[in-house]
Amino acid sequence: AHTNGKGGVSNEAPSLKKIAELIKSGKAKNIIFMAGAGISTAAGIPDFRSPGTGLYDNLAKYNLPQPESIFEIRYFKKNPEPFFELARELYPSKFLPTLTHYFIKLLHQKNVLLRCFTQNIDTLEQLAGLPEEAVVEAHGSFSKAKCLDCDKLADPKWMKETVFSGVVPRCLICEGIVKPCITFFGENLPQKFFRHMKDFDSCDLLIVAGTSLQVQPFALLINSVTFETPRLLINREKVACYDTGGGFDFDGSFSPIRRDVFYGGSCDDGILELAELLGWKEELLKLHKEGHELLKEEFAKDLAGEKVDDDVDALAAEFGKKVGISEEEKSTSNEFNDNKDDAKVGISEEEKSNKVNENKDDAKVGISEEEKANKVNENEDDAKIDKIEKGEALEDKHKEETK
DSSP: OOOOOOOOOOOSOOHHHHHHHHTTTSSSSSSEEEGGGGGGGGGTOOOSTTTTTSSSGGGGGGOOOOOGGGGGGGHHHHOHHHHHHHHHHOOOOOOOOOOHHHHHHHHHHHTTTEEEEOOSSSSSHTTTTTOOOGGEEEEEEEEEEEEEETTOOOOHHHHHHHTTTTTOOOTTOOBBEEEEEOBBBOOOHHHHHHHHHHGSSOOOOEESOOOOOOOOGGGGGGGGTTTTTEEEEEEESSSSSSSSSBBBOOSSOOOOOOEEEESOOOOHHHHHHHHHHHHHHHHHHHHHHHHHHHHHHHHHHHHHHHHHHHHHHHHHHHHHHHHHHHHHHHHHOOOHHHHHHHHHHTTTTTHHHHHHHHHHHHHHTTOOHHHHHHHHHHHHHHHHHHHHHHHHHHHHHHHHHHH
16 A cells, blocks of 8 residues: 555555544645535535425425525526525524534634635635635625625615515615625626635645536536545445546546545534544534534524614614604605615715715814805905905005005
8 A cells, every 4th residue: 555645545445434534634735625505414504416305306386496406596587586585595694503514614724724615605615714714615695795886885784674575675775686796697706715726736635525527617616636636435325437538437447546435424423423533523523512602692692683673673663653753755855865875885884984974074073064155254254354454454554655
């Protein structure tokens, strides 16, 4: 048996234990983790292609030409309602990261994670504590949204509230549809994806989990590592097996080096077994438990805040009825209309701040329009008096010189 120059498995039959030994020995210290929808199913988010439970098998109510149409940009522009109805089910507001997400974070904490490339749009990698620079969201996410026509970024809170209200979000500036920055079929992948393609040149262990590897170009990434780099697939079934275009070679039929390992089962089960082989099991379980406790506290605060907002709105509506304020009368208020415009277009807090700063000086000194006018008049009067006094002084001087 031998190991290759990058610390590859060997020409012996590879196993999960061999992968653990590579990490423990320090030979694998530039790990890339490729994540698919399967790593989030334990959080309650359906994957796309599992028969019966997958997302594409449960879209009949939307009357789509085909299941994938819900994520096709041309179809979306003509008929956005089905996507936004589905978005209310998928929006990252009630889901907690899985053991697999926290294992990726553990790799980062131990300084052996080079990058996590994810197909997922649920942002659970970041919720688990991975910094933004460690994650490449190949298909975008719900974290940002912008107008399809004028590219104006929307305020995330406004976007979420609008989606959950059952209304298609539209930009006030141009009336274009405001869409989450999720990569649909027919759209280009984010630039960050292409910037980090070079990571695969220095990858010394590739872990792939929870994906059917049917969507390009993400699926091709498994062939971007060197031919000696060990690859581990954790999945319920084998996928992307070798053909003339590349792929996994689990039984060593096409390569002199046995480098591909398959674990058949759920992502969390495979990750837990790998963590145990690494001696990280207790650390992983603790990270998972503490992470969930912290997130549940944050979710509870957010829900409490939303309830307070709802209660205030209800009280305001009730007060309006009591004093007889109609919606038409409210609309005549400049302040109401300003806030309404901001809400429609989803102006971010930063943009609102810039808008406020334009009149900041006046606001600081509290100068009213009337006072400004008086101040201008006073300055004009002072200037006139000054001019007269100067004129009289020159006249006196001229008389004195004449004498």
